[in-house]
Amino acid sequence: MKYLFFFYSLLLAATSSGQFSHADSLRGNYGSSRNWWDLKHYDLSVTFDINNKEIHGKNVITFSTKPVEGVYEKRTLQIDLQQPMIIDSVILGRGDRIPAASIKQDGNAYFIRYEDANYEGTDSKLTVYFHGKPKIAKRAPWDGGIVWTKDHNGKPWVSIACQGQGASVWFPCKDSQYDEPDAGVTMHYTCPGELVCVSNGSFIGKEINNLGQSTYSWKVTNPINNYCMIPYIGDYVNIHEHFAGENGNLEIDYWVLRGNEEKAKKQFQDAPRTLKALEYWFGPYPFYQDGYKLVEAPYLGMEHQSAVAYGNGFKNGYLGSDLSNTGVGLKWDFIIVHESGHEWYGNNITSKDIADMWIHEGFTCYSETLFTDYWFGKEDADKYCQGLRKNIMNDQPIIGPYGVNTEGSGDMYYKGANMLHTIRAIYGNDSLFRMMLRKMNADFYHQTVTTQQIEQFISKELNMDLSKVFDQYLRTKNPPTLQLKYSKKKVKFRWVNCVDGFNMPIMNGKQKLACTSKWGSYAIGHDYSFELNPNLYVIVQEKGLKYK
Numbered sequence: 001m002k003y004l005f006f007f008y009s010l011l012l013a014a015t016s017s018g019q020f021s022h023a024d025s026l027r028g029n030y031g032s033s034r035n036w037w038d039l040k041h042y043d044l045s046v047t048f049d050i051n052n053k054e055i056h057g058k059n060v061i062t063f064s065t066k067p068v069e070g071v072y073e074k075r076t077l078q079i080d081l082q083q084p085m086i087i088d089s090v091i092l093g094r095g096d097r098i099p100a101a102s103i104k105q106d107g108n109a110y111f112i113r114y115e116d117a118n119y120e121g122t123d124s125k126l127t128v129y130f131h132g133k134p135k136i137a138k139r140a141p142w143d144g145g146i147v148w149t150k151d152h153n154g155k156p157w158v159s160i161a162c163q164g165q166g167a168s169v170w171f172p173c174k175d176s177q178y179d180e181p182d183a184g185v186t187m188h189y190t191c192p193g194e195l196v197c198v199s200n201g202s203f204i205g206k207e208i209n210n211l212g213q214s215t216y217s218w219k220v221t222n223p224i225n226n227y228c229m230i231p232y233i234g235d236y237v238n239i240h241e242h243f244a245g246e247n248g249n250l251e252i253d254y255w256v257l258r259g260n261e262e263k264a265k266k267q268f269q270d271a272p273r274t275l276k277a278l279e280y281w282f283g284p285y286p287f288y289q290d291g292y293k294l295v296e297a298p299y300l301g302m303e304h305q306s307a308v309a310y311g312n313g314f315k316n317g318y319l320g321s322d323l324s325n326t327g328v329g330l331k332w333d334f335i336i337v338h339e340s341g342h343e344w345y346g347n348n349i350t351s352k353d354i355a356d357m358w359i360h361e362g363f364t365c366y367s368e369t370l371f372t373d374y375w376f377g378k379e380d381a382d383k384y385c386q387g388l389r390k391n392i393m394n395d396q397p398i399i400g401p402y403g404v405n406t407e408g409s410g411d412m413y414y415k416g417a418n419m420l421h422t423i424r425a426i427y428g429n430d431s432l433f434r435m436m437l438r439k440m441n442a443d444f445y446h447q448t449v450t451t452q453q454i455e456q457f458i459s460k461e462l463n464m465d466l467s468k469v470f471d472q473y474l475r476t477k478n479p480p481t482l483q484l485k486y487s488k489k490k491v492k493f494r495w496v497n498c499v500d501g502f503n504m505p506i507m508n509g510k511q512k513l514a515c516t517s518k519w520g521s522y523a524i525g526h527d528y529s530f531e532l533n534p535n536l537y538v539i540v541q542e543k544g545l546k547y548k
Helices: 003-016 022-028 261-267 270-282 334-341 358-376 378-391 414-427 430-443 451-462 467-475
Strands: 037-049 054-065 076-080 086-092 097-099 104-106 109-113 123-132 145-150 156-161 185-192 196-198 202-208 213-220 232-234 236-245 248-257 292-296 308-310 349-351 447-449 481-486 490-496 506-508 511-513 520-523 539-543
Touching (some): 022 076, 022 109, 076 123, 086 109, 232 292, 236 292, 248 270, 270 292, 270 358, 308 334, 358 414, 358 451, 378 414, 414 451, 414 506, 430 451
Parallel strands (some): 037 185, 349 447, 481 539
Antiparallel strands (some): 037 054, 076 109, 156 232, 202 213, 236 248, 481 490, 490 520, 506 511
């Protein structure tokens, strides 16, 4: 089962190499058709025609204008919708309906003139009508699109996974992580009456029409990524409980297919355990108003905000296997821990550009180590994190190219986690390291950020200049190389093949030693020994024999 993550790394490598197209720039750039208007709210209505595998609906986009340089009268709004989906028409404000033929289209981007853009700060509405047959995901969640399938009882089962591909694969939106709707979203999903539709946030009502269809309405009060707005349509049943968290009572709902209730009651005990551990390390769960849900999904899992997709087969580990190959990863359910960790990193704190997705995946992969630390102790946590290193490919830098909707290496997971574990080791104070993580989630609460902001924050809070450490682990493909040269009375050490000025200290057990590209030394003998702390993820080149 581990090859699935290997597959994801290969997919990232394939899409991150070569030349970038004009379409890549339209999706990835936050330029003059996006930077002058700020999302406030989505009101999305979609009907799912399961028999014909088609959808139709409208999205009412509320936004305000922002003062930027340029000529107001010539401003356009960029709305994204990927082919073969079709925009039928739009209505801007209270104006007339504009047919699609009158809208400028450039591939998957549509440009709509906004004549009243000089009224800065006022809210406006854009209603976009659309229909079509969305791209079908061949291997969700690694490729984006809709999933039309049936459950074990032969009932229709429908959902969507679109991170990376973008939410515009199925509905018209401002498809950029840079901007999230400040006032949240309202979603109305219409499906066959015998089915249930679960989505993000709080359930606000159900209506039945004369065609035997049911419309389920859900409301998210917090900002949310486009790719997290997901319907789950199926023969669902609900299990409800409460979690006594740091910010009070948190509503927890488990939505599983009929017949899986008993499996869920047993396996989903890891959900409150995860919330308990991650609130300890990261601070309060970021979306108390919207609740927390685990929803059984027709794919492995995804971090859909307040409605986490679960498809791990009610097994511990990653589909019953241990990604660390240490046995530690079989003590808990990987999908519950990992995808719930994204509520803090990915959903609460979101990268503006997907080139900086290590902020999502590095910290969330490390949340697995922190969960283990909380429930099973530091020894198991260290063993687990170190075991993940066998999955690191060192194929290309973790940070990808900016402005072209492209991620960096899949090493953002395991290498990102081991970079954080290395920083924690050289810092040497777990209590203050924890305070830094909690302060990060408070200071960047519900914000989109850049890697520079996160890097500078960590350096400031830990009172360490980690700029070269970040440069080495995030902007080159290789970890630092440490040369050790042993003699009978001392060990010499230095960094080689690193970025200029790399000066990360090394740890002899818990003792911190300054280390640069110039040789340093440490006396060894009967009373002194040298054992490099194994929590440092570095390449070691040794010469000579260790003193015994």
